Amino acid sequence: MTEHRKAIIRIRDLKKAFGDQEILTGVNLDIPEGSVCGIVGQSGTGKSVLFKSIMGMIKPDAGRVWYRDTELTDLPYLELVAIRRKFGYAFQNAALFDSMTVGENIAFPLREVLGLRDRREIDRRVREMLEWIELPGIESKRPDELSGGMRKRVGVARSLVMQPDVLFFDEPTTGLDPVLSETINNLVVRVNRELRVTCILITHDIPAAFRISDQLAFLHRGTIVAEGTPAEVAASDHELVRDFIRISFNELNL
Ligand SMILES: Nc1ncnc2c1ncn2[C@@H]1O[C@H](COP(=O)(O)OP(=O)(O)OP(=O)(O)O)[C@@H](O)[C@H]1O
């Protein structure tokens, strides 16, 4: 039913090169509002570049990106900064500040971006987020006292505390064991279902992407070579897509 949903993000003919290395050669993609949209593809193919281009962290060479009715490309810087508050992201390495406690990490965007000063209000929001990610009471711990999986969840909490409309996950399960990966994948699903946040999941974990996405896009050599529901992508006749899926699922049976 995804084709009837409105696109929250639309990407048209997006191009990006670094020197003479062409990374994105014309990406077209609609991300349906309220979906979990998986973006998969080989390592080094440009998934993170695509995500950063959507966020406006990288300036594309050509093409256009819309968030709802606003075109982000060519938006004046301050307007882009304002609209970026609608986007949250959980990075590959969680990127917490090691010199701060968990509580201070989560409070950071509330103070620095929203300018909140009311200590009790900040503490309340931090506590609520930690309860939501099922790690209550760890406010005073430091990131280096946490396991990799806990750090990732705290990273997600720090994004969620800003109540984003769209949340990007760039390789959220890389480096985690299968059980922890499942915890993070379930967290993505909860964010989507319970908080109604559109989730963009960039991942190598093809089986997980198939399981939890309702929309999938396959990036290869700078373009989207297959997209649609997981069933539609599974039925793609693109050779590389077929190989990639086959190998990913076969590895599970080894
Ligand atoms: N700022 C940059 N300057 C120059 N080259 C870059 C820059 N960012 C990315 N690249 C190059 O663009 C290509 C795509 O990188 P990207 O990080 O998007 O890959 P990816 O698909 O996310 O890979 P992975 O799955 O390993 O995370 C790589 O060859 C990378 O070296």
Ligand SMILES: [Mg+2]
């Ligand atoms: Mg990447």
